[in-house]
Amino acid sequence: MPGQQGDGPAEDQDKPFLRKPQGVISVAAGVVAILVAILGVVFDFFPGVRPEPEPPKLELSDVDVAREQDIAADWTLGDQPQSTMTDWTSSLLSISLRNRSDDEVLVTDATFEFSEVTKLGCPYGAGGSVINARYDFKVPDGFTAPSATPRPVKYEVPAHSTERIAFTVGPEVDRDGSLPMVYTFTVTLSADDKSRLTTAPVVLMNPHHTEAVLQAADSAMRSGTGFATPACVKQQARKARELVESTALVSPELVEYSEELNKLVALPSPQ
Template sequence: MPGSDEELGQTGEMPDGSAPGPEGSSGGFWARAQAVIAAVGGAVGAVAGVVGLVFLLVPGLQPEAAKGIELVDSDVDREENIRADFTTPDSPPGRINMRASMLSVTLRNTSDDPVLVTDAVFHFSSAEELKCTSGAGGTELRAQYNIKVPNQGGTSFSVKRKMKYTVPPHRQERVAFSLGPEVEWSGNLPYIYTFDVALHADDDVRIDVPEATMIVTPDLLESYLENARRAATEGLSIPEPGCIRKEAEAVRKVVAEAKRPSPELREFSAELTRIAQRI
């Protein structure tokens, strides 16, 4: 009978003339498997070729490489005491110590190379001095904050701070900035700053830090509040009670509208509101 075990053993061939496969398998199966593998390999190669051609013809479709540095977090909160240098016309240079909020920025470098942060641009949408003067005046102080803000009212100006801050490969680093007036007088009134920050790195990456609102400086805040308390309890005309009430409402509105108010600003507003209610 054609195809019997006896006939196969004598000829060593399959009935269709092909050689037998390994024991327990047929030549037809292996032939089909090899054909499938060859077909899959050809299809993969064709797809890769088409994708490469598309990226070549349309460069905008290519995936962007990792930019290396990114913003992880930022906050406006109290830090360790700020030690600021100052000079006066009639005394040698000294130091002032105060506990105040700082703008803190945490950066992450996900690349294999270090990234250099070259500058920080602070854009101030508002820099307003409080209004209710107590009539005090005094010696000039020049405070050396990280960011020295010009003593100018109005809106929309920028302050650029050069930096040479390197974020190592695959590391997370934190940098903080203290803000204050470029020139202080002992009779200065507190300033309220609303600003955002753009950090620039040497790989042409720009990192935008969200808007924050701060009031500076702590020593000025306490003097201002003490004068307001005396006006409320002793009936003084300077500062004017009506001015204090208007100021309390204005500061309360700033806090309500601020995206990220500093702790000092919230506390100052709450205390000034309590004082105004007693006048």
């Protein structure tokens, strides 16, 4: 008599359970489940037996902010475009990566996580020029921290080598009369070997306009003249000192700027 629908082929109806395909599958699944449970118990009681995942191939070797780099910058004076500058100085964040493995590693992403963006200085006047420097990471007007922003990158680190990757950071638009900008942030690099490497906090300064700010601060502290006021200079000198002391990785431009502001604060007040 033919088997009813769902009972399997007629020739399987009289076979013992373990000789039926579904029986073999059920037993195999049960054996696998038992083995998984046993391994779990063994790993709980003998954690040293648990297989360790393969460590990432890439590691952070060094981070520094002691370098500068000249980059290109487009600028206009009034409404007239000018020749592109090639010597626009930028502070540089430099990250050294070490690959100890036998395989090349590709860095694929860099996430900039800003905790603070600071305008540092007192007013000093304005002009008609507008600069659009070609920074690797451009911070737009109105940018507020905290904020994390990923950027795709493509950087290869050969096997058994140490390579350096560097970034320039600055304002998207730099107008005459702008104040120096200071950025406090970390960078997390992601690679195709599943590495995620995060720097210590960095304080990087856009060094432009510092000379104009210091000249205005000097006039304010010596004679009480100009756009800046002694009270503003004292406040900004204190803020600069706090930023310098906030972390170990501070750009030398900010250290020098802070020292100059605080020297001016020490001058006798104008009568």
